[in-house]
Structure formats: C-alpha cells, structure tokens
Amino acid sequence: MKNVKLYVMSLAAASLILTSCETWKNANNRERGAVIGAGAGAAVGAGIGAAAKNPALGAVIGAAVGGAAGHIIGRKMDQQAEEIKTEIPNAKVERVEEGIVVEFSNNVLFGFDQSVLTAASKNTLNDLIKILNKYPDTNLGVDGHTDSKGADSYNQRLSERRAESVAVYLIDNGVKSSRITTKGWGETVPKYSNNTEDGRAKNRRVEFLITANDKMKQDAQREANQGA
Incomplete structure (x- = not known):
C-alpha cells in the first residue's frame, strides 16, 4: 500500500510540475531543488521522467536531496555547468534541480552509424574530462540514444555501444569508473521529432547526467546543519 501511495504522489507531483512548466522553468534551480524532499526524490523523479518521456530529467530529479543541502549542491552545480558551457560550446548544457544534463549530438562524437569516437570528439571529451575531474564528488550517467530509422x-545495441564507448574513453583518461554508469535507450526516448531529418539528427545523441554522489550530499548536509 505504501508503494502505491508513493507512486500516486509521484505522479501527482509530476503532473503539477509539468502542467505549470513555465513557472517551473523560470524558477531558480536551487529553489526548485528544495521542492523535492529527501526520501521522495527517486519516486518523484521517476514519475516526472516517465510523464515527460525524458529519463534524464527523471534521473537527475530522482537524485535530489532537497532542502538547504539541495541549495548548497545547486550552487556547486551552477558553477560546474557554467564551466562546461564556456569550455565546450558545442554541448547543450541544462541545469536541472541539483544536477546537470549535458547533451552531445552524435555527429559531434561519432560518424554516421558508428560507435567509434572520432579524433575531434576525443578533443571535446578531453575538455569535459578536465571539468569532471575538478568536481570529483559527482556521479556520471552516460545515456545513448538513436533516431527511429x-x-x-x-538501434538498441548501437545506443549501448555508443554509451559504452564514451564511458571507456572517460575511464581510460582519468575519470574513476566508480562514478560512471551507462545505459542505451535505442529509439525509445526521442526528445525531438523523428518526422524531420533535423529532428532525427538531434535524437541521435549522447547525454551525460551529472549528479551529486553520497560524499557531496553528506558534505552539503553537514554544511546546512552548521548554518542552521
């Protein structure tokens, strides 16, 4: 019964947030992070991600701790997001609650229908690696996606190979493997229309989901308690 109630609550929260998306989008990230209470974050995130057909959104919201600690984490994520925007202009960077979603279209990373990183993409990832290693107390999800062709x-296998290819490169170049998880979504989660070539090209993407790890959460909670 508790699980059913929690699921209903998550869907209700998802519905409320999605139906007032302009207010939600215009709110400060740290303010929005405080809405997601500790303990309910994963369920709410899953509900929002499912409703929005955006698992990256759900995963990042699901990792939130909320409250004063969430504000502290949000400030650190603001700084990291700005560095990524500045250093990697061909990445699409979105701050979501207490995390960051970094999107690369596949033509930045791979040749058509390929899962081997290009020389140019390695240079791009090298810039990202420098920033990731400046902020070691974060977890990193690597999600691969394809279009519907x-x-x-x-498409499922291709998305998995691409996510794994990126993860292996990150690990080989200094990012700890314990920080990284990978997932291939195939064509199941389009963010753009598959009815146009431009939309299909955008759906062929790799997304990086940057969230606080346990150490960052614990440090933020201690800092929040000291300031209380």
Missing part, C-alpha cells in the same frame, strides 16, 4: 534491436 532502422530496426529497434539494432
């Missing part, structure tokens, strides 16, 4: 099973 081709067989579902093929």
Whole structure:
C-alpha cells in the first residue's frame, strides 16, 4: 500500500510540475531543488521522467536531496555547468534541480552509424574530462540514444555501444569508473521529432547526467546543519 501511495504522489507531483512548466522553468534551480524532499526524490523523479518521456530529467530529479543541502549542491552545480558551457560550446548544457544534463549530438562524437569516437570528439571529451575531474564528488550517467530509422534491436545495441564507448574513453583518461554508469535507450526516448531529418539528427545523441554522489550530499548536509 505504501508503494502505491508513493507512486500516486509521484505522479501527482509530476503532473503539477509539468502542467505549470513555465513557472517551473523560470524558477531558480536551487529553489526548485528544495521542492523535492529527501526520501521522495527517486519516486518523484521517476514519475516526472516517465510523464515527460525524458529519463534524464527523471534521473537527475530522482537524485535530489532537497532542502538547504539541495541549495548548497545547486550552487556547486551552477558553477560546474557554467564551466562546461564556456569550455565546450558545442554541448547543450541544462541545469536541472541539483544536477546537470549535458547533451552531445552524435555527429559531434561519432560518424554516421558508428560507435567509434572520432579524433575531434576525443578533443571535446578531453575538455569535459578536465571539468569532471575538478568536481570529483559527482556521479556520471552516460545515456545513448538513436533516431527511429532502422530496426529497434539494432538501434538498441548501437545506443549501448555508443554509451559504452564514451564511458571507456572517460575511464581510460582519468575519470574513476566508480562514478560512471551507462545505459542505451535505442529509439525509445526521442526528445525531438523523428518526422524531420533535423529532428532525427538531434535524437541521435549522447547525454551525460551529472549528479551529486553520497560524499557531496553528506558534505552539503553537514554544511546546512552548521548554518542552521
């Protein structure tokens, strides 16, 4: 019964946030992070991610701790997001609650229908690695996506290979493997229209989900308690 109630609450929260998206979008990230209370974040995030058909959004919200500690984490994420925007102009950077979503279209990282990183993409990832290692107390999800062309099973495997290719490069170049998880979504979660070539090109993407790890959360909670 508790699980059912929590699921209903998460859907209600998702509905409230999504139906007032302009207010939500215009709010300060740290203010929005405080809305997600500790303990309910994962369920709310899952509900929002499912409703918005955006698992990156759900995953980042699900990792939130909320409250004063969330404000502290949000400030650190603001700084990291600005550095990524400045140093990597071909990345799409979005601050979401207490985390960051960094989106690269596949043509930045891979050749068409390929899962091997290009020489240019390695230079781009090297810039990202420098920033990631400046902020070691974060977890990093690497999600691969494709457009809707081709067989579902093929697209699923391709998205997995691309996510894994990126993760291996990060690990080989100094990012701790314990920080990284990978997932391939295939064509199941389009963010853009698959009815146009431009939309399909944007759906062929890799997303990085940057969230606080346990150490950052604990440090933020201690700092929040000291300021109380």
